[in-house]
Amino acid sequence: MAIPQAQFAPWTRKHDEPGNPLFSQVATILFPQSLEDLIEICKNRPASQRLRAAGSHWALSAAAISDHTFIETHDPKEFFPAMGRTLRDVVPGCLSDAFLTKLNNVTSTNAATGLISVPPSYFVHFESGKRVYQLYAELDRGDSTVPNSLAVLMQTKFGNNKFLGSWGFSTLGGAGGQTVVGALSTGTHGGDFERPPIADSVVALHVVLDGGKHLWIERGTRSDPFMTDPQKLVAHFGQAKFGGPQNFEVLYSDAALNAAMIQVGRFGVVYSAVLMAEPQYGLREELVSDSWENVKDKIADPNSDLFIKPLGGTAQRFLQIAVNPVPLADGTKHQAGVMRRWTVPVATLQNSVTGNVSWGGAPSPKGRPERVGNVENENDPMLKSPRFAHAGNQIGFAPDEDTDPLSLNLLDAACADANFIIGIIEAVIEEIEDFIDSNGTVIGGSLGAAAATGLGAPVLVELIPLLLLILAFLLAFLAATQAAGQSTLGDVFDDLRGGLLNDPVTRPAGILVWRAIVSKVWESQQSPHDYAAISYAIMDTHNYRDLSCAVNVRSLEVFFDAADPALVTFVDRLLKFEIDQEFQHGHSVAGYVSLRFCGQTSALIGQERFARTVAIECSGLADVNGSIQFVDFAEKLALDPNIKGILHWGQQNTSTQAQVEFRFGDSVSQPGGPLHTWRGVLATLTENGRLDGFSSEFTRRAGLEVVKPKVGNFAVTTAPTATHHACTVSWDCDRNPPGTTVRIEVHPPSGSIPPASGLALHGSRTINKTVSGVYQIKLIVSLTFNGETRKDELALNVNFP
Amino acid sequence: MAEPWVIKAPFYGKWSMKVIGKNAARKQRIVIESTTGIEQTLDDVAVGQSLAEIDFPLWWALIMSTDGGPSAQASHIRRVPGVIDPDGLVITLYSDDVGSGGVVDEDFDDLVVQFTYLNPEVNPAGVPRHPFIMPPGRVRPSRPGRDKPRHKCECVCACRGNQRCRCGR
Numbered sequence: 001m002a003i004p005q006a007q008f009a010p011w012t013r014k015h016d017e018p019g020n021p022l023f024s025q026v027a028t029i030l031f032p033q034s035l036e037d038l039i040e041i042c043k044n045r046p047a048s049q050r051l052r053a054a055g056s057h058w059a060l061s062a063a064a065i066s067d068h069t070f071i072e073t074h075d076p077k078e079f080f081p082a083m084g085r086t087l088r089d090v091v092p093g094c095l096s097d098a099f100l101t102k103l104n105n106v107t108s109t110n111a112a113t114g115l116i117s118v119p120p121s122y123f124v125h126f127e128s129g130k131r132v133y134q135l136y137a138e139l140d141r142g143d144s145t146v147p148n149s150l151a152v153l154m155q156t157k158f159g160n161n162k163f164l165g166s167w168g169f170s171t172l173g174g175a176g177g178q179t180v181v182g183a184l185s186t187g188t189h190g191g192d193f194e195r196p197p198i199a200d201s202v203v204a205l206h207v208v209l210d211g212g213k214h215l216w217i218e219r220g221t222r223s224d225p226f227m228t229d230p231q232k233l234v235a236h237f238g239q240a241k242f243g244g245p246q247n248f249e250v251l252y253s254d255a256a257l258n259a260a261m262i263q264v265g266r267f268g269v270v271y272s273a274v275l276m277a278e279p280q281y282g283l284r285e286e287l288v289s290d291s292w293e294n295v296k297d298k299i300a301d302p303n304s305d306l307f308i309k310p311l312g313g314t315a316q317r318f319l320q321i322a323v324n325p326v327p328l329a330d331g332t333k334h335q336a337g338v339m340r341r342w343t344v345p346v347a348t349l350q351n352s353v354t355g356n357v358s359w360g361g362a363p364s365p366k367g368r369p370e371r372v373g374n375v376e377n378e379n380d381p382m383l384k385s386p387r388f389a390h391a392g393n394q395i396g397f398a399p400d401e402d403t404d405p406l407s408l409n410l411l412d413a414a415c416a417d418a419n420f421i422i423g424i425i426e427a428v429i430e431e432i433e434d435f436i437d438s439n440g441t442v443i444g445g446s447l448g449a450a451a452a453t454g455l456g457a458p459v460l461v462e463l464i465p466l467l468l469l470i471l472a473f474l475l476a477f478l479a480a481t482q483a484a485g486q487s488t489l490g491d492v493f494d495d496l497r498g499g500l501l502n503d504p505v506t507r508p509a510g511i512l513v514w515r516a517i518v519s520k521v522w523e524s525q526q527s528p529h530d531y532a533a534i535s536y537a538i539m540d541t542h543n544y545r546d547l548s549c550a551v552n553v554r555s556l557e558v559f560f561d562a563a564d565p566a567l568v569t570f571v572d573r574l575l576k577f578e579i580d581q582e583f584q585h586g587h588s589v590a591g592y593v594s595l596r597f598c599g600q601t602s603a604l605i606g607q608e609r610f611a612r613t614v615a616i617e618c619s620g621l622a623d624v625n626g627s628i629q630f631v632d633f634a635e636k637l638a639l640d641p642n643i644k645g646i647l648h649w650g651q652q653n654t655s656t657q658a659q660v661e662f663r664f665g666d667s668v669s670q671p672g673g674p675l676h677t678w679r680g681v682l683a684t685l686t687e688n689g690r691l692d693g694f695s696s697e698f699t700r701r702a703g704l705e706v707v708k709p710k711v712g713n714f715a716v717t718t719a720p721t722a723t724h725h726a727c728t729v730s731w732d733c734d735r736n737p738p739g740t741t742v743r744i745e746v747h748p749p750s751g752s753i754p755p756a757s758g759l760a761l762h763g764s765r766t767i768n769k770t771v772s773g774v775y776q777i778k779l780i781v782s783l784t785f786n787g788e789t790r791k792d793e794l795a796l797n798v799n800f801p
Numbered sequence: 802m803a804e805p806w807v808i809k810a811p812f813y814g815k816w817s818m819k820v821i822g823k824n825a826a827r828k829q830r831i832v833i834e835s836t837t838g839i840e841q842t843l844d845d846v847a848v849g850q851s852l853a854e855i856d857f858p859l860w861w862a863l864i865m866s867t868d869g870g871p872s873a874q875a876s877h878i879r880r881v882p883g884v885i886d887p888d889g890l891v892i893t894l895y896s897d898d899v900g901s902g903g904v905v906d907e908d909f910d911d912l913v914v915q916f917t918y919l920n921p922e923v924n925p926a927g928v929p930r931h932p933f934i935m936p937p938g939r940v941r942p943s944r945p946g947r948d949k950p951r952h953k954c955e956c957v958c959a960c961r962g963n964q965r966c967r968c969g970r
Contacts, residue, residue, distance in 0.1 A: 452933060459931075583931070616841075
């Protein structure tokens with residue numbers, strides 16, 4: 001059956017400007033529906049048409065952009081069905097007996113103690129187009145009613161009922177709209193500081209390579225039984241419809257999986273993944289107000305109260321510090337929201353006040369009905385999975401659920417309707433009026449918070465004439481905003497910024513008022529709270545109804561060792577940039593700087609390289625003049641070698657090959673390091689780079705390519721004799737990246753023979769005798785990539801009698 | 802746990818240098834070394850001494866001390882990045898000199914040298930700011946409820962599903 005496709009259609013990302021697609025038309029967009037489709041796409045690719053897989057289009061980087069053909073695993077417009085099935089053919093169909101036995105044993109009743117241990121892990125196998133919120137919904141519902149599931153197998157095979165319950169992700173990022181594979185392949189993480197990113201929960205990947213060969217990559221730790229039985233895998237995936245047994249390979253290798261977990265789409269297209277889940281749990285979340293200046297010196301100390309705040313006997317697991325880049329206190333203080341989380345048993349969660357779902361037993365815990373809901377369609381034709389009523393289409397779980405379960409918190413309101421700012425501006429107008437009425441002697445509220453106290457002249461009094469002009473602008477702005485009706489938050493904010501900051505004459509007063517307004521907006525979004533709900537309702541905070549805040553966003557994320565003082569310097573320098581751009585240009589960022597902490601990844605090019613890694617997200621609404629400058633400056637600062645931040649692969653990231661090698665190793669002068677191993681795996685999977693179908697502008701710029709050529713076969717095919725005074729050598733170096741050059745040097749015992757350069761990657765050459773003796777014949781392959789030249793060579797010694 | 806120290810502090814690009822502190826009996830020396838070798842040696846440095854520009858793709862600063870004799874001992878260095886006004890990005894080296902027999906007192910104040918990054922792309926010059934200062938006692942706290950709209954607002958919350966509550970005046 002023909003693979004659905006679109007030609008010369010627009011292609012854009014979720015966070016790009018609405019109505020202005022990133023590409024007005026791209027050559028081809030393919031919508032595969034199965035493994036067979038992917039194999040066919042990769043097998044029959046014309047040489048000039050490179051491929052790249054895209055998931056939900058949530059990435060902000062160019063990582064998902066193809067040179068030519070886009071492979072959509074989950075059509076964001078849902079015109080075509082997603083590759084979103086949960087698969088049972090491998091889990092449990094191809095699991096090894098030893099693995100099943102081990103899985104059963106760790107959950108068996110301990111005869112000595114009589115205690116029953118909790119099942120530590122469950123395994124779910126799914127196609128790459130499944131979104132995070134879809135998977136957490138399915139995991140929460142569990143597999144007890146699915147006849148061919150692992151849970152039911154454990155029950156029938158061993159009489160073990162402990163897998164029949166509810167499961168959850170061990171960690172998540174802050175949103176669930178990405179495909180799981182998209183999130184893991186770019187290193188998406190949460191803020192659970194002892195836990196590695198989502199990618200580390202992956203135990204196997206099924207990847208289709210350029211050329212159509214497909215590969216099962218699984219952990220290969222020898223101390224544990226392999227999860228799968230290779231014979232069962234080959235029997236299943238070696239079927240003719242998948243290209244036969246010669247088209248499929250099983251690879252049990254930690255190095256290969258650690259490379260493939262975060263591969264930014266370069267290895268091929270991921271067909272499916274097996275993820276390890278843990279028993280469902282609840283999370284309690286607390287948000288308190290603080291300041292950046294108060295918390296920043298505690299970050300490097302793992303024993304500080306930022307990380308250690310027990311909840312009963314439960315250790316804290318999560319930390320996020322969200323910083324308002326627009327300052328208060330005359331530029332000396334920045335608001336910060338400090339968020340902590342703790343694991344709590346599901347049984348201790350309050351019941352949802354919105355009613356129960358029809359599965360999982362009643363009553364439903366908080367968050368389950370609100371973020372997942374009932375099953376609307378058991379086999380939705382677009383999702384190829386159950387469709388849950390509230391998965392991926394609701395506002396974030398709000399802290400005031402008890403009183404008004406469907407109320408919108410102010411952030412949701414802000415993003416849905418920018419007119420929320422009217423009330424805030426009215427309050428600031430009153431503060432300005434009060435200040436003027438007091439002849440500049442008393443200042444209060446957020447206006448007062450924007451100022452600092454100090455000895456000397458009350459310089460704010462000098463601003464009163466300018467504040468009168470600002471007051472007039474604000475009143476006009478209010479009237480215009482109310483008359484205009486609904487607009488995006490970015491547009492409204494930029495109109496406000498322009499009126500307050502554009503005119504250099506009134507700018508000082510405008511900055512004071514702008515800071516007051518922004519601080520009130522921040523307070524409304526970061527209001528203290530303390531509540532608990534089911535894990536995903538706390539972790540996935542995304543407002544899926546938002547049509548304003550999540551569009552036209554510029555964002556990047558920078559990773560540091562949490563103990564590295566460069567991280568505080570990075571934030572401080574960024575905050576100084578904001579102050580300077582306010583005064584110098586009248587620009588300002590409408591956004592945030594958010595620090596989240598996570599554990600170390602085993603992914604070779606994962607950004608989470610440190611035992612305690614901090615990820616600093618710098619984000620702003622692009623419509624507001626100053627946001628793009630702020631984020632771009634953050635990127636320059638991060639990439640500077642004196643700062644040495646590591647950029648997230650899935651957000652704004654213009655890293656060059658040299659910058660990537662500086663962070664992950666394998667430069668020309670210092671080969672080795674994790675990037676060297678990653679490139680080695682890529683070389684294995686792509687015939688040392690010859691198969692370049694998944695190369696893209698992004699991977700080439702970043703050096704996520706095979707950069708080291710290799711001499712293939714090089715041999716004497718006709719040796720010289722006493723009567724035959726010539727030697728013929730032949731070579732085959734076809735398995736090399738495009739651009740590889742071949743050169744032959746002949747070194748006779750005396751004299752010289754001109755080298756032969758620019759030779760084909762395979763061929764033969766006859767060397768005539770000039771003098772008798774041993775000749776050294778050297779084949780040199782060379783590749784210059786992004787200005788770096790690497791070589792490989794092989795020498796033969798040939799005796800000319 | 803003692804904070805880590807190094808012998809050679811790495812830098813990339815163009816920086817200026819200024820000695821901002823000294824508390825040592827031994828004579829202090831600063832050595833600037835690039836990938837090709839020693840570029841500059843400043844002997845018996847004093848507070849206030851400076852270099853307007855040091856510019857190599859990669860270079861190192863070493864601090865050494867002598868007792869007046871010909872041999873010098875490399876000091877232990879703590880490298881502390883930071884941000885100050887108006888210079889912006891700085892790296893301050895705090896050194897602990899090593900006396901005869903390898904004796905250290907771990908005070909890390911024998912010589913304090915501040916380097917300022919001169920890359921305008923990453924560390925643009927600061928700009929003048931208007932101060933927002935009020936005398937003490939003139940700032941009063943926020944009054945509760947002042948961030949509410951002055952008009953009465955009633956939200957019609959009967960709407961559910963994809964509809965949103967609208968606020969009517």
